[in-house]
Amino acid sequence: RKEVEQDPGPFNVPEGATVAFNCTYSNSASQSFFWYRQDCRKEPKLLMSVYSSGNEDGRFTAQLNRASQYISLLIRDSKLSDSATYLCVVNNDKIIFGKGTRLHILP
Amino acid sequence: DTAVSQTPKYLVTQMGNDKSIKCEQNLGHDTMYWYKQDSKKFLKIMFSYNNKELIINETVPNRFSPKSPDKAHLNLHINSLELGDSAVYFCASSQTGGRQPQHFGDGTRLSIL
Numbered sequence: 001r002k003e004v005e006q007d008p009g010p011f012n013v014p015e016g017a018t019v020a021f022n023c024t025y026s027n028s029a030s031q032s033f034f035w036y037r038q039d040c041r042k043e044p045k046l047l048m049s050v051y052s053s054g055n056e057d058g059r060f061t062a063q064l065n066r067a068s069q070y071i072s073l074l075i076r077d078s079k080l081s082d083s084a085t086y087l088c089v090v091n092n093d094k095i096i097f098g099k100g101t102r103l104h105i106l107p
Numbered sequence: 108d109t110a111v112s113q114t115p116k117y118l119v120t121q122m123g124n125d126k127s128i129k130c131e132q133n134l135g136h137d138t139m140y141w142y143k144q145d146s147k148k149f150l151k152i153m154f155s156y157n158n159k160e161l162i163i164n165e166t167v168p169n170r171f172s173p174k175s176p177d178k179a180h181l182n183l184h185i186n187s188l189e190l191g192d193s194a195v196y197f198c199a200s201s202q203t204g205g206r207q208p209q210h211f212g213d214g215t216r217l218s219i220l
Contacts, residue, residue, distance in 0.1 A: 032206045043197055043211035044150065087150065091206060094163070095140075097150040 001026045004090050006098040014106050017078055021101045023088030024070040030092040033071045035062055037084040038100065044087055047073075078105045110134050113198045113212035120188060121220050127184045128215045130198030138162075139181035140199040140209065141173060150197070156181050193219045 006023045013019045025033075033050035048055060050062040050071045061074040071090075075082055085100040113130045120126055132139060140163075141153040155163035159175045170186045181198060195216050199209040 034208050043213045045211070046208045049208060085148070095152055095155075095209075097142075097152075099147075099149050 003027065004088060004096045004098040006086075006088055006101045008099060008101060010102040010104050012104045012106055013078055015078060015080060018074065018076050019078055019103065020072060020074045021086065021103075022070045022072045023090075023098050023101075024068075025090045025096075026069070027090070027092045028066075028069060030069075030090045032091040033064055034089040034091075035060075035071070035073050036087040036089060036097075038087055039084050044097075047086070075103075080105050080107060111198055111200055111210050111212040113196075113215050115215060116213065117216050117218075119218045119220065122188055122190060124188050125184070125186045126188060126217075127182055128196055128198075128217075129180070129182045130212055131180050132198075132200040132210070133179065134200055134202075134210060136200035136202045136210075137178050138201050138203070139175065139178070140201075141181065141183050142197040142199060142211075144195045144197060144214075146194070154181075154183075188217075188219050190219050193217055 004025050035047040036044040037047045038044040048062050050064050054063040059076045063072045083105045085102050087100045088098040090096050111132045138157045140155045144150045153167050154173045156175045158178050172184045175181045195214045197214050198212040201207045201209040
């Protein structure tokens with residue numbers, strides 16, 4: 001099993017729809033988790049941290065499932081500007097980025 | 108205010124040359140990183156420094172040598188550049204090691220001719 005694994009996509013989703021994707025990790029001792037977004041030819045930018053209790057920021061909800069060792073990102077009411085690659089990051093004293101999930105929001 | 112800045116933004120050079128990329132952060136963070144993102148878009152950590160000390164050194168050719176003169180700066184020197192070094196190199200910083208989120212510079216696009 002890869003250390004951090006994401007479905008590369010692309011996910012082609014109509015504007016206004018809800019989309020969710022997961023990221024699985026192999027090391028059960030992993031301690032902190034993040035979602036970043038990366039636009040084409042730009043740097044990764046922090047979208048949100050992922051807490052055990054789950055967290056929500058506007059249209060975005062992140063959840064952690066330690067038992068099944070995955071984190072998830074839910075985007076509601078998707079906008080054209082949400083089109084990007086979404087990277088999950090897992091830290092267990094070693095920082096590992098997933099390869100990213102590409103999301104295309106269609107008008 | 109630029110939080111993490113790296114220079115140059117673009118670097119085009121010939122195989123065999125030696126080049127440096129500079130990075131500075133004004134966030135007061137104590138940890139800085141270098142990442143390489145290749146043509147397949149996979150972002151991989153190369154080095155991490157905490158308070159000027161090397162704490163992560165992934166499997167990277169020894170042609171790559173990071174230098175941290177102080178905790179706000181982490182430069183990357185590359186000797187004898189090879190075609191496979193073509194990539195985007197990102198500098199990042201965070202507070203108190205890797206449990207805090209990282210802030211990235213906008214990347215240096217290195218092309219080897």
